[in-house]
Amino acid sequence: MAVGATQSIDPYAADLALVRAACARERPAMESLFERLQCVPRIIGALNRSLGTPLDPEEQSDLVQDVLIVLWKKLEEYQGEARIETYAYRVCRFELLNAARKKRRRRILDGGDVEESGRAVDSSDSGQILIADTITRGLARLDRDESTIVRLKHYDSLKFDEIATRLGLSANTVKTRYYRALNRLKTLLTEAGEEGSA
């Protein structure tokens, strides 16, 4: 290498390489990955607090373990489209909302916490948890390409040109896919709303 030359390392590519090595059960990679995944209990704790503590401490620690197991199972699917911590955050969020929803449903089925109107009363049944849950489920039902573009646009605040570079697509293709993704997401959310109110 020439003197003074700099070598830029794409952090996304580095993360993908790390995950692939961990998938191959290479111990150093697994250890490094677990260092990174120490964010999981922090994220779950913060998410649970932010959503009104739908899970008690025991359920929360169970979820930490479950999320780590899910993450390891999903590692094969990781394609480096997000940093490891971001990827972990999404899994944490998805799983926490799932656990909260199941718990809420259980309570309703058990007949507890129900007002005369029949609507479940739950301190965690806040507007935020419903919005987050609805959007999370909607995004999960989009095609992978579509949800990736929507996430990169809104959650990673990238410009269309940057998304195009990241995904190896033309900017116009990214824009049209984004447009179609939003339309599909809107339809999914509308359907979910109708099912929920039925």
Place this chain on the structure above:
Amino acid sequence: MNPKDGPHDSTHEAWIAELIAGERSTNDPSVSERLRECATCRADFEALRSLGAALDADADFDARVIEQAEKGDIAPRDRAAFERAREAQLSTAVGAPSPSANSSATPHLRLVWVRVAVVAALVLIGVWFKRPSTGVSPLTDGQLSGEYVLRPCGVIDGANTFVIEGELSKGWKYSFRVCPIDDGGNMLEPILRSPAWLSTPRWELDAAQAGALPKRFRWFVDIQDSRQNLVKTLTCDVELRSR
């Protein structure tokens, strides 16, 4: 192309996308003119604008949570759960522990580990000299107390046999290990492991292994399904009162 008369194809979609994503301003006179004159563009924009705003608000929520997560501490119970999952996965690693893992250990941790190894060796020697002359004698001092960390959790029917009870599927395999817990409540590296993946949820220690059990320890059981996926890790903290 006159937008209001033009086809609402991919060009239209890209234009609306820029508008929703904030990469094109509605204050731009050409934009406001097009929205005013083209009912399709206007309807499309109106239909998607609130969804775009909801996604932005949700992203803001995530940003706040991540900020809190970076500042927040990990609850001890959550840390223990993390360590269990970590241990379970690392037990499936290929090859020996990495040099980097050893070199990254703090001198204090290494000192603790050395002390534990010395104590374990002394206990082993003691058990060897005290052993009965015939047969393998299971320890009789296995009065157990402690907390079941996970549910459903196994029970130990003596200090020399680990058994899991619960809803267990046919074809699952089990791997056991024992980690000492020091006086400060810190879990140390495993001192005992079952030979391999066992086909029954039971691991019986020999006398030397039973003698090596420290006063306080946590035993782990990794459960693997027939496709070699980790199903669950169960743990149980145990304190041997007579030690």
